[in-house]
Amino acid sequence: MPETSSTLPTVRELLTTAVASLGGTERDGQVRMADAVHDAIRTGEHLAVQAGTGTGKSLAYLVPAIRHAVERDSTVVVSTSTIALQRQLVDRDLPKLSAALAESLGREPEFAILKGRGNYLCLHRIDTGAPEEPDDGLFDPFAASRVGREVSRLHEWAGQTLTGDRDELVPGVSDRAWRQVSVSARECLGATRCPSGTDCFAEHARAEAGRADVVVTNHALLAIDALQEHQVLPEHGLVIIDEAHDLVDRVTSVATAELTSAMITTAAKRCGRLVDAEIADRLMEAADGLTMVLDDLPAGRLDTLPENLAGAVPAVRDAAHACLTALGTERKEEISEETARKLARTLLEEVHDTCVRILESFEPPLAERRDVVWSSGEPGGEGRRAPTLRVAPLSVAGMLRDRVFGARTAVLTSATLALGGSFEPLARRWGLPPAGPGAGPGDGSGDGPGNGPGDGSGGSAPRAARDSGTATEVAAPTDSDRISWNALDVGSPFDHARNGILYLAKHLPPPGRDGLGEQLLDELTSLVEAAGGRTLGLFSSMRAAKQAAEALRERVEYPILCQGDDATGLLVNSFSEDPASCLFGTLSLWQGVDVPGDSLQLVVVDRIPFPRPDDPVQSARQRAVEARGGNGFLTVSATHAALLLAQGTGRLHRTSTDRGVVAVLDSRLATARYAGFLRASLPPFWQTTDPEVVRAALRRLDEQAGTRPAGSGTEAG
Structure with missing residues (x-):
């Protein structure tokens, strides 16, 4: 995203103003990082920056990012891994920085925090109540009463909160209680159809984010935005990925699906009043069959599909498909009926699609598989976790390369990015071309042959060959790829x-x-x-x-x-x-x-x-x-x-x-x-x-x- 000439102060000048206003001391590593981020914005080349503790990296990326957002009247997304860093940015760094730069920039930059829809109270669910769910093993009356007390407190809080943000509720509540008052993005009726749409906390957060110069989010929502067809985050041409060392694990977690008997039973109950009883009963019977199989299935990775599972999973898939067919297409009806149909369809689709993904994962030869399937949980016994089938991608590199790096300029930063003296181990996991410009820390001259752990092929091998150690859904990068990136280690002020x-x-x-x-x-x-x-x-x-x-x-x-x-x-x-x-x-x-x-x-x-x-x-x-x-x-x-x-x-x-x-x-x-x-x-x-x-x-x-x-x-x- 090349920049034109600007009447705004330079990044160096703004950084000096910010540091002086905040009572800090200018640090060499911070200045070098701010310059590098500005260059990335100017050239459109991705940047990986290792900045040790004490560098002041938040200021180093926020100053050039805010300048760019104000100059272009655009939005910059900052993604973090932890709630602690989100809070630091939204509650401390950004308010102080916005006030410090207001005079220099001609206006005070605006910022917002945006999370997944499930992190906000749903007023429609508060009004209508949660759908009937299975007991999930809560036969203990004390546990049930605790959840009831938490839900009552949430209903009281709904009349007091201005944001509906779960993280602002202190003390917090259990996940089970929160599910009673929230919906996922797929379960949402949509602002235009929902009776509470005009007051929706999630919609207000999205609207506020759309007006902001800087939107702070998390790696999970960044992954959801990349994985889904519809846009979740505001339109943006620059993303700052802080705590980038954790990016792959967070994205992998979002891309992992699971299948349990409880969710199948819930799906059957949700559609029980909307389709013929025989069709819903077929899904309930399939859930019972899967329960018996999972109870006997040892925990661990599944390299081959066990014979009993090869019968149980297709039975669930076909029964879920029959329920979906019986539900028919979405139609205009009473809100209560539409809500019930939406909830049933959402869970049925999740059950069906997860079954399909599990079965398809076993079809290619072992060396060519893109997903891994395993059984977890502890069957039998009081207080044990319910047996679960999970399926996860072997790599998210192809998705990140196409949906994140291929769509916008990215700056990735952390105190820990260069492993073994090289950025390449993490760059490979992110989907950036191996041995890219500046792959070694320091002077941007590359890390040379064999410095990183690599895949045993040496630094001079063709990029496609060197990336072949990663199983990805998207083809490995080749020398003709246009993705360009640089790396910089600005060190640490600590001795x-x-x-x-x-x-x-x-x-x-x-x-x-x-x-x-x-x-x-x-x-x-x-x-x-x-x-x-x-x-x-x-x-x-x-x-x-x-x-x-x-x-x-x-x-x-x-x-x-x-x-x-x-x-x-x-x-x-x-x-x-x-x-x-x-x-x-x-x-x-x-x-x-x-x-x-x-x-x-x-x-x-x-x-x-x-x-x-x-x-x-x-x-x-x-x-x-x-x-x-x-x-x-x-x-x-x-x-x-x-x-x-x-x-x-x-x-x-x-x-x-x-x-x-x-x-x-x-x-x-x-x-x-x-x-x-x-x-x-x-x-x-x-x-x-x-x-x-x-x-x-x-x-x-x-x-x-x-x-x-x-x-x-x-x-x-």
């Missing part, structure tokens, strides 16, 4: 090598399958004691986190908090407020903890976070790479581990004065042949394998905690 130590516990035995070994627990105990608490323990499983918590509660005098003991947010607050405490947990803590200062001076990782061998999607992706001649372990498992390791170790430094140790108690990070790739994905800490050096550094930090002046930057080691 990682001076203020942080990466401790590789080389002397410990490799991790086993039988939980945490005694040597590892002894090592963990000595580190926590040396640090005086102040420890965030990141574990590969909840079982390991609980084992470590139980063991250390008997060995040390410091409070040991463990994920699951209370709400995670409350645990993080307690950990932050008590420097002597430790917090142990699993996946959500790897990316979701922001505790600056003396409360966190030791981050412990129990083992390299490779995906579980029985993870259906990751294992299928790895197999697909290997079937096409690539290195599945490096392309999938090592990339997954590098991303989580980089996110986890990033918990240590949240401000420029933070100091401490990252201790990885998995000796493979020092000894394995792939260890160099993983270590190159981490911040440039000073490294050691000497436990005495580490314990001495932690003891010094413990002694100095609370006494050193801000900004001293004294070396941790």
